[in-house]
Amino acid sequence: MKNIPMIIISLFSILFFMSVVVVSASHSLNVPNLLDASASSLEDELSYALYHKSCQDVEGIIYRKVKEWVKKDPTIAPSLIRLHFHDCAVRGCDASILLDHSGSERSANVSKSLRGFQVIEEIKAELEKKCPRTVSCADILTTAARDATVLAGGPFWTIPFGRKDGRVSLAKETASVPMGRESITKLIEFFQSKGLNVLDLVVLSGAHTIGRSTCESVQYRLYDYKGTKKPDPSINPQYLNYLRRKCRWASENVYLDGTTPTTFDVEYYRNLKKKMGLLSTDQLLYSDSRTRPIADALSFQSSLFSNQFSVSMVKLANILDVKSQDSGEIRVKCNRMNY
Numbered sequence: 001m002k003n004i005p006m007i008i009i010s011l012f013s014i015l016f017f018m019s020v021v022v023v024s025a026s027h028s029l030n031v032p033n034l035l036d037a038s039a040s041s042l043e044d045e046l047s048y049a050l051y052h053k054s055c056q057d058v059e060g061i062i063y064r065k066v067k068e069w070v071k072k073d074p075t076i077a078p079s080l081i082r083l084h085f086h087d088c089a090v091r092g093c094d095a096s097i098l099l100d101h102s103g104s105e106r107s108a109n110v111s112k113s114l115r116g117f118q119v120i121e122e123i124k125a126e127l128e129k130k131c132p133r134t135v136s137c138a139d140i141l142t143t144a145a146r147d148a149t150v151l152a153g154g155p156f157w158t159i160p161f162g163r164k165d166g167r168v169s170l171a172k173e174t175a176s177v178p179m180g181r182e183s184i185t186k187l188i189e190f191f192q193s194k195g196l197n198v199l200d201l202v203v204l205s206g207a208h209t210i211g212r213s214t215c216e217s218v219q220y221r222l223y224d225y226k227g228t229k230k231p232d233p234s235i236n237p238q239y240l241n242y243l244r245r246k247c248r249w250a251s252e253n254v255y256l257d258g259t260t261p262t263t264f265d266v267e268y269y270r271n272l273k274k275k276m277g278l279l280s281t282d283q284l285l286y287s288d289s290r291t292r293p294i295a296d297a298l299s300f301q302s303s304l305f306s307n308q309f310s311v312s313m314v315k316l317a318n319i320l321d322v323k324s325q326d327s328g329e330i331r332v333k334c335n336r337m338n339y
Contacts, residue, residue, distance in 0.1 A: 045320060046160035055131035059143060059159075065123045066147040074262055077148040078211025079115035084145035085204070085316065086114060087138070089177045089194065092321035094166030094328060095137035100335040101169070108171035110179055113214050117335070120144060124334045137334035138163035142317045149313070152210050154264035157310040159317060164328025166321070167337055180217050180279035184288040187281060194319050200312040202285055202294040206305055208256035209268035213278055215247030215254055221280060222247060234283050236275040243278075254278065264306075269299035 051058045069076050087097040090105055097105045098120060105111060120141055127135045139161045150156050178187060191201045222244050225232040231240055239258060246254050255261035256278050257268045268282075272295055277283030285291045298305045329338055 045325060046162040046318065048158060048160050050161040051131075051135065055127065055134045058127065058131070058135055061126055061130070062123050062140060062143045063147045065126065066119065066144050067151055069119050070148065070151045074152070075212060076116060076119060077152040078207065078256075080119060080141075080148040081145045081207050082211065083114050083116045083120075084141050085207075086111060086174075086177060087141055088316050088319045089190075090173050091166055091168065091324050092319045093138050093142055093163050093317055094321060094324040095141055095163075095331070095334060096166040096169040096324070098137055098141070098334040099169040099337065103171050104169040105171060105174050106169070108174040110174045110177050111171075116144075120334050124331075128332060133330050133332060135161075136163050136328075136330050137165045140334070145317075146313065149264070149309075152262075152264045155306040155310045157314055159314075163320065164325050165331045165334075165337075166324035166328050168324070178281060180213070180281050181220075182281055184281075184284050184291055188290065194316075196312070196315060196319075198290055199294055199308070200315060202291050202298065203305070203308045203312040204316065205282065205285060206266075206268050206298065206309060208278070208282060209260075209264055209266070210262060211256050212253040212261075213256055214250065215252040216250035218243065218254065218278060219247055219250055232280070232283075234275055234287065239274075239276045256282070266299050266302050266305050269295050269305070273299065 066077075066080070083097065084093070086105075087093055087095060090096060097111065097114070098117060100106050100117075106114070106117075120137065123140050123144065124135075124137060127140070139159075142163065143159055146157060146159060176190060176193075178190060182190070187201055188198055191197065196204075221232040221235060222240065223229075223231065235243070242258070243254065246252065257271060258276050258278070259267040259271055271277060272283060272286035275283065277286065285295045298308070332338055
């Protein structure tokens with residue numbers, strides 16, 4: 001097992017994500033490239049040229065607005081990435097997380113710390129002036145998440161358009177969205193239910209290289225782990241002392257990457273080796289035999305992480321729900337349906 005990370009790195013370097021990496025005797029992962037990720041059954045649904053004539057400069061408008069917000073508040077970048085993930089995790093990428101009504105996904109407990117809604121609303125308002133009823137909120141959110149990644153120092157990837165805005169948003173359906181306390185098995189099952197694999201799980205978790213979490217999400221690890229009245233023994237003692245000072249109040253925020261919290265890099269994975277994963281689900285990536293070899297490999301090369309992050313984000317953004325697409329619309333305002 002000690003040689004597996006170097007084997008993975010060699011395969012990635014030589015074949016550039018077009019090979020099969022074996023991470024254990026019973027788990028093999030097909031590693032796609034960007035073309036494979038986008039050329040699926042969604043080919044007829046999404047198009048790179050959709051807005052070329054109907055709304056020129058749509059991506060420029062989105063980028064400039066996201067840049068404006070990130071300049072004022074760098075923490076909005078990871079928030080937009082997280083908002084996009086929460087959207088795609090329920091009913092696919094249909095902007096259902098943006099609907100603001102009683103009993104919507106946005107009203108659920110798991111959604112209470114989500115941010116970035118105003119950014120999307122401002123982008124939508126500008127696009128409605130230029131191209132009325134043309135660009136969906138789902139496409140805006142997907143693109144904003146990509147641009148937020150770039151502005152945080154991460155990679156760029158191309159996005160096909162044509163996602164419809166869903167008309168259904170139910171708080172109860174957010175129950176399956178990961179909250180940071182799940183087992184690796186539960187996380188793998190969740191990702192597989194969305195058409196994502198173990199590699200995607202570890203790579204997309206790397207978005208925690210930037211951003212913050214509420215202290216409420218980690219306090220149980222600091223004081224009463226699994227009812228023991230003791231801290232989680234997997235936490236680095238020095239890191240534990242830091243977190244206890246930082247998280248005296250549940251309402252406080254703490255960086256997900258305790259080393260380089262505002263830089264899109266591989267320190268997140270290196271922190272796992274030092275037992276400095278903030279969320280339980282972060283640290284478990286380095287203790288489970290199905291995910292540790294991948295996390296180990298990603299910690300060695302920033303280009304490896306950047307390239308695969310692009311691939312996995314394309315796959316995430318291409319999760320579509322048939323019903324949402326068939327009965328969807330182009331909302332005039334992202335926080336409510338047209339009728």
